[in-house]
Amino acid sequence: xxxxxxxxxxxxxxxxxxxxxxxxxxxxxxxxxxxxxxxxxxxxxxxxxxxxxxxxxxxxxxxxxxxxxxxxxxxxxxxxxxxxxxxxxxxxxxxxxxxxxxxxxxxxxxxxxxxxxxxxxxxxxxxxxxxxxxxxxxxxxxxxxxxxxxxxxxxxxxxxxxxxxxxxxxxxxxxxxxxxxxxxxxxxxxxxxxxxxxxxxxxxxxxxxxxxxxxxxxxxxxxxxxxxxxxxxxxxxxxxxxxxxxxxxxxxxxxxxxxxxxxxxxxxxxxxxxxxxxxxxxxxxxxxxxxxxxxxxxxxxxxxxxxxxxxxxxxxxxxxxxxxxxxxxxxxxxxxxxxxxxxxxxxxxxxxxxxxxxxxxxxxxxxxxxxxxxxxxxxxxxxxxxxxxxxxxxxxxxxxxxxxxxxxxxxxxxxxxxxxxxxxxxxxxxxxxxxxxxxxxxxxxxxxxxxxxxxxxxxxxxxxxxxxxxxxxxxxxxxxxxxxxxxxxxxxxxxxxxxxxxxxxxxxxxxxxxxxxxxxxxxxxxxxxxxxxxxxxxxxxxxxxxxxxxxxxxxxxxxxxxxxxxxxxxxxxxxxxxxxxxxxxxxxxxxxxxxxxxxxxxxxxxxxxxxxxxxxxxxxxxxxxxxxxxxxxxxxxxxxxxxxxxxxxxxxxxxxxxxxxxxx
Numbered sequence: 059x060x061x062x063x064x065x066x067x068x069x070x071x072x073x074x075x076x077x078x079x080x081x082x083x084x085x086x087x088x089x090x091x092x093x094x095x096x097x098x099x100x101x102x103x104x105x106x107x108x109x110x111x112x113x114x115x116x117x118x119x120x121x122x123x124x125x126x127x128x129x130x131x132x133x134x135x136x137x138x139x140x141x142x143x144x145x146x147x148x149x150x151x152x153x154x155x156x157x158x159x160x161x162x163x164x165x166x167x168x169x170x171x172x173x174x175x176x177x178x179x180x181x182x183x184x185x186x187x188x189x190x191x192x193x194x195x196x197x198x199x200x201x202x203x204x205x206x207x208x209x210x211x212x213x214x215x216x217x218x219x220x221x222x223x224x225x226x227x228x229x230x231x232x233x234x235x236x237x238x239x240x241x242x243x244x245x246x247x248x249x250x251x252x253x254x255x256x257x258x259x260x261x262x263x264x265x266x267x268x269x270x271x272x273x274x275x276x277x278x279x280x281x282x283x284x285x286x287x288x289x290x291x292x293x294x295x296x297x298x299x300x301x302x303x304x305x306x307x308x309x310x311x312x313x314x315x316x317x318x319x320x321x322x323x324x325x326x327x328x329x330x331x332x333x334x335x336x337x338x339x340x341x342x343x344x345x346x347x348x349x350x351x352x353x354x355x356x357x358x359x360x361x362x363x364x365x366x367x368x369x370x371x372x373x374x375x376x377x378x379x380x381x382x383x384x385x386x387x388x389x390x391x392x393x394x395x396x397x398x399x400x401x402x403x404x405x406x407x408x409x410x411x412x413x414x415x416x417x418x419x420x421x422x423x424x425x426x427x428x429x430x431x432x433x434x435x436x437x438x439x440x441x442x443x444x445x446x447x448x449x450x451x452x453x454x455x456x457x458x459x460x461x462x463x464x465x466x467x468x469x470x471x472x473x474x475x476x477x478x479x480x481x482x483x484x485x486x487x488x489x490x491x492x493x494x495x496x497x498x499x500x501x502x503x504x505x506x507x508x509x510x511x512x513x514x515x516x517x518x519x520x521x522x523x524x525x526x527x528x529x530x531x532x533x534x535x536x537x538x539x540x541x542x543x544x545x546x547x548x549x550x551x552x553x554x555x556x557x558x559x560x561x562x563x564x565x566x567x568x569x570x571x572x573x574x575x576x577x578x579x580x581x582x583x584x585x586x587x588x589x590x591x592x593x594x595x596x597x598x599x600x601x602x603x604x605x606x607x608x609x610x611x612x613x614x615x616x617x618x619x620x621x622x623x624x625x626x627x628x629x630x631x632x633x634x635x636x637x638x639x640x641x642x643x644x645x646x647x648x649x650x651x652x653x654x655x656x657x658x659x660x661x662x663x664x665x666x667x668x669x670x671x672x673x674x675x676x677x678x679x680x681x682x683x684x685x686x687x688x689x690x691x692x693x694x695x696x697x698x699x700x701x702x703x704x705x706x707x708x709x710x711x712x713x714x715x716x717x718x719x720x721x722x
Contacts, residue, residue, distance in 0.1 A: 067093075067113055071114075076117070078096040083101050087106045087108070091110065096112050097118065103243050111132070114135060115135050116134065118152075119151045124154060127243075133163075138184065163180075174188075177212065178196070189207070192208075197214045202222040210225060299335070299339065307366060312324040327345035414461075418458065431473070434494075435471070534590040534599075545586045545587075547583070601681055638693075646689065654708070701718070
């Protein structure tokens, strides 16, 4: 693949006609442009659509293992230079193991240190970004020096050194992400180079030309099934594995310890991408051996990304075999099958447990119609359920058969059973019988139905929400308020930068509780708060934190009783605090009431004597509760230091309050 490299054009400031110097191990795509004195190091990848133009500012340096992704532009002004790590002058210096991602602009004079990450569409101009920094998407960094190891959030505009100095530190998960991106691009570099080398690509083409089934297993290998043996897997498991491969299914495995087995919190083993039945068995044995003393299950994945034949093949007692005897199903196209339920609890039908069968029997005996609905994990949070095929059945067995068909067609989704009173045209039961983790059971308490149906409503239960939160939810719904959820990680909690997950479209208390629990599961290790909204007045009537990063799932504020009228002007949650004194809370309240901005400063004991306070940034709080939570977060972040509360008059741009609220 020919690379489009061009010498620098003659200009009034330079007539040296310098050409790019590209290391032999680097990959520069032919659809990119590299012009002038550009020095590209070992193992660099320059993706299509990239322009690196050293025709005005010059030279440029790109360190080893760095990736320059699609649409990146690197240019420089004729005036201005930075000092590279080799102590020479450059218009643009980009260190090693660095990611310059899609559509970013690096405009010299600019320096980007080793192991840094510049996010999509971000701009670095006349600035230095230290080693190990993470700059997220759509950020602007100009006329500043970012210290090493700092995190720049998406959309940030950093144009003063004070802003740069108070940026938060990069977290471990950010480093892992950047390292992952480097690894991906190194694999792409090797792949592109191989594709352009006939000696490298020819054996791969020959291999792909062989006769494989849809999953890459040769027919000859499958015919040799009797020659395959396993030291730890039973014959039934091997037979199931062979069947899945023959049918062209992908193979998946998951494991879980005894404690998490009860909640269905399974974890995937290494992906299995076998080219032979022997490789598949070896990979499966590896998962079983690595997770001895745990549950391990095997399943297939069809083209529609649905699970089929989900079977537990190992249990903590050391028993390595399927939960039930495997028998290859009759051909039914791409229909989904399951030989055991996700938590190992059998039933007469194999998929529907005894509790659900009893619910079906009672619904039919009471003359109710039965329906089924399903929803994926993303839409579950908004309550956007979709009906399965309607059931026109009069016997329990027929209903169970239809229910199993719905479950099989929507593996990896929530499925619920519906009881409908056709005369009153209302629902008398909503019961989740399958969850995405594979658990096939009734999620709520079993309800006995009366003949009249007047009291035949399913009761809501919750294992994660406190009684206080459930009561708040009930009051919000009964008062006609809308409900939504917001979440924030520990770092952004200090600035009150909450993110909304959208309004919860729930038609019942059960749905609302299920959606709320779904959010708690989706954002572990973060703050999650419940929001109540008066749709007529278009204002919030409740803000209460229901989960904290330490795993505590409770209501953080006092419970507020709502009046039945939706226009109740006083229906706002009161803010409480266990860390701030009454005096500080009152000062905070007065600052907010007066329209003042609030910020926090801190200093250790040594610098306290010289008055060298450090600002942690302005607190963006829309309510008293948010402000208190943010201030408490700052106190927790700087234990053993002085912390003071600052009030700022935004119009006069002066401080109206400075008070120390924490001492060592």
